[in-house]
Amino acid sequence: MDTTRQLDNAPSVSAAAPPSAGRDVGFDAVREATVRAGLADPVEIRPPAGPGKAYVVAQVGRSWPVRADSMAVDPATGTVTDTLEFADYHLAAKLSTWGIDAHMGFLFGVWNQIVLTVLAVALICVIGWGYRMWWLRRPTRGEAKFGRPPARGTWRRVPGRVLARALVVVAVVGYYLPLFGLSLLGFLILDGLLELRRRKVPA
Structure with missing residues (x-):
């Protein structure tokens, strides 16, 4: 079971919150707050999912080294209320992230894509050679010069x-x-x- 801590996107209500109920500082102020807190580009900003929820600003850099930190920002005050760093992920979660990014060709850029292309072509060749091998040694062909396949x-x-x-x-x-x-x-x-x-x- 993955027990990696999740980002808390429900900021606590401060004493000054009631007078500013319904206030929203906006995307620009939210991004500025996370920049001051050290969250570098590229990022994705998700608006509050409902009342009492915070903005979520998450890094989406999928090349090595992976940037996957995220922060929650109070929409009323524009202050960062929680931070989740990729470095704090469990090893299994990191391996999963790295594996998905590598499988999709993002982790190491164009070299990653070249390796995936070579693997895909090699797999197609292996499949084709497998069918050819069976065709040359199929049971109806008899002994032939290629011999019979191994016994079951x-x-x-x-x-x-x-x-x-x-x-x-x-x-x-x-x-x-x-x-x-x-x-x-x-x-x-x-x-x-x-x-x-x-x-x-x-x-």
């Missing part, structure tokens, strides 16, 4: 210590990449059902 269950002959480590890695990756994990689980279930069916069919 060949993985059971992999040494236990190697297989155990591989399963741990796959489980961890599947947990953090659910789409990969679910598709792999579906493949294993289908493969197991086909194996059961083959065993039930008399030779």
